[in-house]
Amino acid sequence: MPVTFHIPGALREFTAGHDTVKIEHSPATLAESLSVLWTLYPGVRDRITTEQGQVREHVNIFIGDENVRYTGGLASPVTAGSEISIVPAVSGGWEKILLFRNKR
Amino acid sequence: MIGQVLGHCRIVAKIGEGGMGVVYRAYDEVLHRDVALKVVKKDVRLDASSSQHLLREARASSSLAHLNICTIHEVGESEGELYIVMELVEGKSLAAMCAGGGLAPESVLRYGVQIASALARAHDRGIVHRDLKTANIVITVEGLVKVLDFGLAKKVGSGIFEGPTQSFATIENTSSVSGTLPYMAPEILRGEAADHRSDLWALGVVLYEAASGRLPFEGRTGFEISSAILREIPNPLGPPVPPGLWAVIQRCLAKEPIQRHQRAGEVQAALEAVQSASIVSPGPAPDSNAPKTTILHSVQHAQVKKGDFLLLVGTTKGAFILRSNAQRSRWEVGGPYFHGHNVYAMAFDGRGDQHRIWASTQSYWGTLLRSSDDFGKSWTNPQQAPIRFPADTGVSLKNIWQIALGRPDEPSILYCGVEPAALFESGDQGETWSLVRGLFDHPHRPRWMPGNGGLALHTILVDPRDNQRIYVAISAGGVYRTDDGGCTWTAQNRGIRAMTMPDKYPEFGQCIHKIAMHPDRPERLFLQSHWGLYRSDNFAENWTDIANGVPSDFGFAMLMHPRNPDCAYIVPVESDEFRCACDGRLRVYRTRNAGSSWESLMRGLPQKRAYETVLRDALTADSFDPVGIYLGTRSGQLFGSRDEGRTWQQILQGLPSVVCIRTAVVEDASGGSRPTLPKTAVAPSHRTKSASKSTTSRRKR
Numbered sequence: 001m002p003v004t005f006h007i008p009g010a011l012r013e014f015t016a017g018h019d020t021v022k023i024e025h026s027p028a029t030l031a032e033s034l035s036v037l038w039t040l041y042p043g044v045r046d047r048i049t050t051e052q053g054q055v056r057e058h059v060n061i062f063i064g065d066e067n068v069r070y071t072g073g074l075a076s077p078v079t080a081g082s083e084i085s086i087v088p089a090v091s092g093g094w095e096k097i098l099l100f101r102n103k104r
Numbered sequence: 105m106i107g108q109v110l111g112h113c114r115i116v117a118k119i120g121e122g123g124m125g126v127v128y129r130a131y132d133e134v135l136h137r138d139v140a141l142k143v144v145k146k147d148v149r150l151d152a153s154s155s156q157h158l159l160r161e162a163r164a165s166s167s168l169a170h171l172n173i174c175t176i177h178e179v180g181e182s183e184g185e186l187y188i189v190m191e192l193v194e195g196k197s198l199a200a201m202c203a204g205g206g207l208a209p210e211s212v213l214r215y216g217v218q219i220a221s222a223l224a225r226a227h228d229r230g231i232v233h234r235d236l237k238t239a240n241i242v243i244t245v246e247g248l249v250k251v252l253d254f255g256l257a258k259k260v261g262s263g264i265f266e267g268p269t270q271s272f273a274t275i276e277n278t279s280s281v282s283g284t285l286p287y288m289a290p291e292i293l294r295g296e297a298a299d300h301r302s303d304l305w306a307l308g309v310v311l312y313e314a315a316s317g318r319l320p321f322e323g324r325t326g327f328e329i330s331s332a333i334l335r336e337i338p339n340p341l342g343p344p345v346p347p348g349l350w351a352v353i354q355r356c357l358a359k360e361p362i363q364r365h366q367r368a369g370e371v372q373a374a375l376e377a378v379q380s381a382s383i384v385s386p387g388p389a390p391d392s393n394a395p396k397t398t399i400l401h402s403v404q405h406a407q408v409k410k411g412d413f414l415l416l417v418g419t420t421k422g423a424f425i426l427r428s429n430a431q432r433s434r435w436e437v438g439g440p441y442f443h444g445h446n447v448y449a450m451a452f453d454g455r456g457d458q459h460r461i462w463a464s465t466q467s468y469w470g471t472l473l474r475s476s477d478d479f480g481k482s483w484t485n486p487q488q489a490p491i492r493f494p495a496d497t498g499v500s501l502k503n504i505w506q507i508a509l510g511r512p513d514e515p516s517i518l519y520c521g522v523e524p525a526a527l528f529e530s531g532d533q534g535e536t537w538s539l540v541r542g543l544f545d546h547p548h549r550p551r552w553m554p555g556n557g558g559l560a561l562h563t564i565l566v567d568p569r570d571n572q573r574i575y576v577a578i579s580a581g582g583v584y585r586t587d588d589g590g591c592t593w594t595a596q597n598r599g600i601r602a603m604t605m606p607d608k609y610p611e612f613g614q615c616i617h618k619i620a621m622h623p624d625r626p627e628r629l630f631l632q633s634h635w636g637l638y639r640s641d642n643f644a645e646n647w648t649d650i651a652n653g654v655p656s657d658f659g660f661a662m663l664m665h666p667r668n669p670d671c672a673y674i675v676p677v678e679s680d681e682f683r684c685a686c687d688g689r690l691r692v693y694r695t696r697n698a699g700s701s702w703e704s705l706m707r708g709l710p711q712k713r714a715y716e717t718v719l720r721d722a723l724t725a726d727s728f729d730p731v732g733i734y735l736g737t738r739s740g741q742l743f744g745s746r747d748e749g750r751t752w753q754q755i756l757q758g759l760p761s762v763v764c765i766r767t768a769v770v771e772d773a774s775g776g777s778r779p780t781l782p783k784t785a786v787a788p789s790h791r792t793k794s795a796s797k798s799t800t801s802r803r804k805r
Contacts, residue, residue, distance in 0.1 A: 010468075010469060011469070014487065028214075028246070028247040029214060029247070031214065031376070042487050042488070043487035043488075045488070046470055046487070046488055046489040046492075047469035048469075050470070050500035050501070051489065051492035051493055051495075051500055051501065052373055052374075052376070052377040052493070052495065052498060052499070052500050053373070053376040053378075053379060054373055054376060054377075054500065056468065056469070059468055059469070071171055072171045072172060072221060073217070073221060073372075073376075074217065074376055074379070075172075075214060075217045075218045075221060075249075076171075077246055077247065077248055079246075088468040088469070089468060
């Protein structure tokens with residue numbers, strides 16, 4: 001079972017437009033999952049983490065329904081089939097713009 | 105004890121035995137779960153108060169809900185047996201895992217991050233482990249770290265050791281503490297008070313052991329081990345241990361607590377940084393086909409042509425490019441670019457063979473420096489943020505406050521002033537950037553304090569005559585100057601008051617809001633500080649108060665007339681409590697005698713209930729003669745004057761808060777042809793007879 005990333009609208013320009021990215025490896029932690037993600041799509045890395053490797057203050061990552069800030073951060077365990085969502089702390093605008101543009 | 109019931113737990117089997125007691129697998133018959141039950145050895149002689157303390161500590165530890173901390177469910181006494189009921193952790197101790205040699209660096213980092221995270225949680229709650237060691241760390245089959253015995257060691261430890269001398273004897277004579285001494289911090293051996301930083305030392309020992317399979321301080325006797333801990337430097341760890349990990353370990357193993365990381369969270373961040381760097385390095389190079397440029401289709405663009413005049417406007421919700429001609433009466437608006445992003449800095453670079461617009465953007469997704477060579481139709485969107493602090497600084501970029509060009513004869517040089525306060529330099533037209541270490545490593549830096557907007561280096565002035573001299577202004581740090589191209593910097597704040605500090609004239613620490621230098625007389629600078637207006641005529645060696653006849657010497661912006669070195673402009677605000685135009689009247693003040701007196705300029709500016717604020721980069725000039733002056737307000741109004749400030753016209757309203765304005769004159773917009781320096785005016789003087797009606801055309805919301 002792969003691990004699936006849900007990519008927010010603002011970052012899809014760096015994932016060739018994909019809103020989900022499946023990783024076939026079996027990462028044990030969020031850090032490992034992310035490293036695979038940005039090996040595939042390097043542009044997302046600096047958007048999600050600071051140059052010191054910390055998840056940005058206003059970016060939330062959820063494994064399933066759990067915000068990883070409360071489950072061990074980058075060390076949070078990931079299991080087969082995990083759904084990882086990357087969400088800005090206050091979400092909405094970008095998605096709307098993207099929808100709007102797609103309709104045109 | 106098998107089969108015996110303590111509290112409501114029935115003992116099932118013996119798991120192991122440690123210094124403190126025997127550990128059993130047990131079954132909680134009330135909550136129906138498997139647990140670990142530790143029965144404290146009777147020969148660990150605890151008097152009544154020690155016993156109470158252990159109970160208290162254990163109760164405190166039981167509140168540490170953290171994924172990487174073995175949870176304590178219950179502490180109790182039954183028939184003279186003191187016992188602790190804990191989460192049953194099944195796995196292998198880190199000690200056992202690294203006994204055969206060092207683990208892979210990836211694993212060390214993965215476990216280290218989790219251990220540091222556990223310590224951070226405990227330390228935040230005032231709980232120190234005091235006996236962190238690889239034997240107390242279990243790795244579950246899922247790869248999850250569990251730190252055991254949090255908070256239990258403290259009193260038990262002091263119950264056993266009454267002082268360092270006795271602990272030496274104990275280590276050799278009693279199995280109950282063997283393996284502990286090698287993790288003890290120097291301050292503990294010296295008999296000094298231990299605190300959470302002693303845990304960080306132990307973490308350093310744990311990481312060293314995990315990475316190499318051996319202890320950093322070894323010896324045949326307790327005395328030899330202690331001696332090594334107190335005096336020796338551990339053997340360095342080379343490849344495959346990444347240098348970053350070794351650097352973290354070394355810092356944990358600094359002999360003095362003050363030299364270590366001060367918080368477990370810092371160790372965690374440092375390890376994550378190494379982890380983040382090392383997990384990407386073996387991967388393929390970034391995909392060169394991936395987008396590096398964003399082309400904006402759904403935004404209105406200004407159609408820029410030769411001879412046009414541009415206003416670059418940065419706001420808290422994006423950037424705008426306003427196009428006009430030398431008349432500067434009708435404006436076409438391009439943008440908003442970077443929807444919703446803070447654009448604190450913009451610049452136009454017409455040096456060499458280019459007409460490039462620069463902008464800094466800040467959002468949830470970080471801070472980027474971006475540029476456009478086609479007046480906003482497309483912008484670079486680099487995969488990797490070009491301005492970034494090196495890993496060893498432990499600092500992350502928050503915002504870019506200023507983009508400054510190098511000297512006209514150095515067209516490849518650019519500077520950026522950033523938050524947290526630092527200067528970056530590029531020698532290749534902004535392709536790559538490096539931190540100016542001479543300023544970053546300045547001994548004053550730890551004592552700079554953030555102003556209301558953050559700790560920012562917001563102004564960079566390059567002396568056009570001396571290619572080694574640069575000034576920077578920091579809020580709140582003061583003015584600094586280098587005379588050797590950035591290698592060394594000196595504070596230049598003599599004569600500037602610091603209203604918020606006990607010493608009113610400190611060497612540094614003043615909250616400087618803006619400095620301006622005259623290009624033809626670079627020894628002359630004007631300065632607006634948190635409270636105070638100043639001039640220097642000797643390269644900022646000394647400053648003279650010039651707040652003569654202004655309604656307030658508080659303000660943000662300070663603008664130098666591009667030709668007249670005696671002329672400067674400010675926009676006073678009432679006070680730091682009420683940062684609005686004095687008396688609700690938006691007035692620009694101008695001096696034409698280097699600050700001996702100031703005159704108000706307000707014709708065309710709102711004079712009723714205009715509680716406006718003009719921020720430090722929202723006042724600028726063009727290069728025409730007479731000079732055009734432009735200002736933007738926090739309420740999103742943009743005003744311009746074509747007669748050096750005598751009369752003003754509204755150019756736009758309803759913008760987001762204006763943070764910065766820059767001007768540019770375009771000589772050839774087609775690209776590839778002869779460039780134009782923005783300083784060079786292309787049109788002769790066009791004196792305006794009266795305030796003409798401003799026109800806003802094709803503005804798209």
